[in-house]
Amino acid sequence: MYTQSFNVQDGQAAAPAPAVALAENAAAQAKFDAKINADDKIEPQDWMPDNYRKTLVRQISQHAHSEIVGMLPEGNWISRAPSLKRKAILIAKVQDEGGHGLYLYSAAETLGTSRDQMLEGLHSGRAKYSSIFNYPTLTWADVGVIGWLVDGAAIMNQIPLCRCSYGPYARAMIRVCKEESFHQRQGYEALLVMMQGTAAQKAMVQDAVNRWWWKCLAMFGPPDSDSPNSDQAMRWGIKRISNDDLRQKFVDATVPQAKVLGISLPDPDLKWNEQRQHYDFGAIDWDEFWATVNGNGPCNKERLATRVKAHNDGQWVREAALAYASKHRAVAHKEAA
Numbered sequence: 001m002y003t004q005s006f007n008v009q010d011g012q013a014a015a016p017a018p019a020v021a022l023a024e025n026a027a028a029q030a031k032f033d034a035k036i037n038a039d040d041k042i043e044p045q046d047w048m049p050d051n052y053r054k055t056l057v058r059q060i061s062q063h064a065h066s067e068i069v070g071m072l073p074e075g076n077w078i079s080r081a082p083s084l085k086r087k088a089i090l091i092a093k094v095q096d097e098g099g100h101g102l103y104l105y106s107a108a109e110t111l112g113t114s115r116d117q118m119l120e121g122l123h124s125g126r127a128k129y130s131s132i133f134n135y136p137t138l139t140w141a142d143v144g145v146i147g148w149l150v151d152g153a154a155i156m157n158q159i160p161l162c163r164c165s166y167g168p169y170a171r172a173m174i175r176v177c178k179e180e181s182f183h184q185r186q187g188y189e190a191l192l193v194m195m196q197g198t199a200a201q202k203a204m205v206q207d208a209v210n211r212w213w214w215k216c217l218a219m220f221g222p223p224d225s226d227s228p229n230s231d232q233a234m235r236w237g238i239k240r241i242s243n244d245d246l247r248q249k250f251v252d253a254t255v256p257q258a259k260v261l262g263i264s265l266p267d268p269d270l271k272w273n274e275q276r277q278h279y280d281f282g283a284i285d286w287d288e289f290w291a292t293v294n295g296n297g298p299c300n301k302e303r304l305a306t307r308v309k310a311h312n313d314g315q316w317v318r319e320a321a322l323a324y325a326s327k328h329r330a331v332a333h334k335e336a337a
């Protein structure tokens with residue numbers, strides 16, 4: 001999934017990114033500017049301003065972390081899926097999220113930061129990931145709602161990233177978005193089936209929607225008036241649509257889907273505004289959002305501990321893969337000699 005609240009500062013620092021450093025090489029800066037202005041792609045071998053590189057490393061690595069931590073809340077339900085069909089779909093989806101993490105770590109590595117450095121940031125708790133994964137998945141309906149709303153919000157965020165100015169990120173996002181579309185549809189379809197079931201099933205779906213709706217609106221990140229990094233990211237062609245505009249698009253697209261499902265969205269202020277030709281909606285609890293981003297959500301500690309354990313448990317696999325590769329290199333070397 002899942003940005004883009006995801007250009008928030010890592011670690012404790014809350015200060016905005018420093019102003020763009022003056023390029024030592026004016027010709028290189030001019031060439032970079034011309035490419036950005038022409039909407040061309042910047043590639044790994046191209047000169048780029050330090051802050052453009054840093055912004056991308058931060059955003060892409062936070063995005064990668066979000067993908068792999070995002071495997072955990074739904075992974076909890078693989079062994080408890082209600083049928084073989086639902087289990088197969090959920091395994092495929094969770095595996096896709098692992099793949100998204102891999103594409104994104106690879107894209108970030110082209111900027112000169114190693115995967116080990118990025119993972120160290122995640123495992124030490126310094127690096128951020130999407131706050132949405134720090135909430136528990138209490139019932140099977142949560143799996144459907146995550147597909148419909150969380151992956152739905154992710155698609156809204158990520159489609160503009162297919163046009164990001166940094167080539168490797170933009171290209172990774174094309175495949176990611178195709179897979180996210182499957183994630184959203186499988187979630188919605190699972191909910192449609194439950195909404196044709198018993199009263200208890202319908203109540204379970206409504207309860208899950210009530211718990212996830214506001215958290216999904218916060219996934220688009222702080223209001224534009226409170227997003228100090230957004231303007232620069234827009235000028236660089238990293239970010240194409242503002243947080244508030246994406247949030248509005250998501251609400252406008254989701255309300256009709258909720259009507260088809262037959263559930264209500266937990267917002268008394270949600271209503272069509274004829275003048276704006278958009279839905280109005282109520283205020284988001286940003287204190288809760290920031291508390292969760294900063295490590296105090298209900299599952300932050302559990303998610304991080306699970307991730308660190310999985311990484312440590314996989315150490316022998318990495319060592320075996322390296323030993324295998326080195327053995328084959330030695331054989332190839334001997335044959336070539």
Ligand SMILES: [Fe+2]
Pocket residue numbers: 001002067096097100176180
């Ligand atoms: Fe994903």
Ligand SMILES: [Fe+2]
Pocket residue numbers: 001097151154179180183
């Ligand atoms: Fe997804």
